[in-house]
Amino acid sequence: LGLILETCDRITVMYSGEAVETGTIEAIFDDMRHPYTQGLFRSIPLPSADKTAHPLIAIPGQLPLPHERPPGCNFGPRCAHFEAGKCDQGDLPMREPRGLAGHETRCVRTDEIDWSAPIAGDHTNEPIPLGGTVLKVEALKKYYQVAANEIFGGTEARSVKANEEVSLDAREAETLAIVGESGCGKSTLARVLLGLETSTDGQVLLGNKEIGRTEIADRDTETVSSIQMVFQNPFDTLNPSHTVGAQIVRSLEKFGVGKSQEERRQRMFELLDLVKLPREFESRMPRQLSGGQKQRIGIARAFAGSPKVVVADEPVSALDVSVQAAVTELLVDVQRSSRTTMLFISHDLSIVRYLSDRIVVMYLGHVVEQGTTEQVFSPPYHPYTEALLSAVPIADTSV
Structure with missing residues (x-):
């Protein structure tokens, strides 16, 4: 992701065979609007990350096989924002989030989720005391x-x-x-x-x-x-x-x-x-x-x-x-x-x-x-x- 930031103008994020978010580098890095994109950024060790104070947050679950993709959102079974009856209904088209022209996401709840929540870990670990x-x-x-x-x-x-x-x-x-x-x-x-x-x-x-x-x-x-x-x-x-x-x-x-x-x-x-x-x-x-x-x-x-x-x-x-x-x-x-x-x-x-x-x-x-x-x-x-x-x-x- 760091190399993409340095070399690219636009970015498309893919998950399980389909694009889930697309936009300019600045839009995706600073105003991500899909839970999978957010999960990717939580998985990488930014300078602020620390194994005791700010542990990494791994994406739960496994990537589905092509014949096991769920109805609706492919990321649904691994998503903390999944809502039955909304996220699992038919094919979900790309849509433009409110106020973000040229930015598209496949998340149907993109305008409901609080994307300003901090990206660092939400728990801490005790430091490991060292021995001889x-x-x-x-x-x-x-x-x-x-x-x-x-x-x-x-x-x-x-x-x-x-x-x-x-x-x-x-x-x-x-x-x-x-x-x-x-x-x-x-x-x-x-x-x-x-x-x-x-x-x-x-x-x-x-x-x-x-x-x-x-x-x-x-x-x-x-x-x-x-x-x-x-x-x-x-x-x-x-x-x-x-x-x-x-x-x-x-x-x-x-x-x-x-x-x-x-x-x-x-x-x-x-x-x-x-x-x-x-x-x-x-x-x-x-x-x-x-x-x-x-x-x-x-x-x-x-x-x-x-x-x-x-x-x-x-x-x-x-x-x-x-x-x-x-x-x-x-x-x-x-x-x-x-x-x-x-x-x-x-x-x-x-x-x-x-x-x-x-x-x-x-x-x-x-x-x-x-x-x-x-x-x-x-x-x-x-x-x-x-x-x-x-x-x-x-x-x-x-x-």
Whole structure:
């Protein structure tokens, strides 16, 4: 939406196969006249949003399939302003709201609804108290050796320095964001933490245990279960041949949770409850799930072993904006209940500002700035941080 604000003159908002609102950029952003448009704006982290003071508001329910569209307004079953006998009667044409020439909406109650209600959340969350240091990275180096003649025709072997003297720490129940452009070393750092790569030098301490030099195949079950990952693409992380329940139970088996299949099955139901999915999803196949539901299953698997640290690598970037809000709030809720430390890797500084307690900015394998979210987003900036912040499109006409 921020990019649309910067580049477009007019906008049409679509929902379930039909246009629900159309008008100029200023008209839609400042005088929205359809509940779905309002829901979209409530789902994005504007600068005023805050995970404790002003949480995001996800759109309830699911997008209907083409053969399940309701009579009247397609958005009716998810709309807080739905009125039986008015919103569910036949085909609803686009109409011009009173006093807004050139602006059209499909909402039949557009002149009755109070659209001036604040767009921020209507509830607050208690701040999560932070505990002691759980993860500590000291002077981490990760080099890759590249053979001769593979880089610009060189004659000598060279080292690619993916991480160089990276130092950071993360506390219990804290969300530490790691940001930077592609190629800055974020994912390499995550791979070392997870044991998919080993460090060249430096230390990675999980509690008091050094894990940076140990591959995942050589790590014990306790270490593997203590640091887990939520992947970027929920469409590729589930086995299409097994049910949701079987995949969660498999994770529980690998982590040594439960003494019997029945105990693991009960724990699986608890995890479905945790990620706010019906227990009936136990028997569903991945192809029967939406993207947001698949990501919830991915989160359930990551938390199956009661991890101390969860690495979330762009966990909402592949999802629709309205689903992003629901998954983001789910991560906050699960972290709050489990007091898990979360390393949140992202390009999206809007969601980083909303979700993180502290931020680490990386550039070409180095940490160039780190501090609390407020410190990093307030001047003076490191020049690279300033360049990142200035490139963020904000969906607000007043900014």
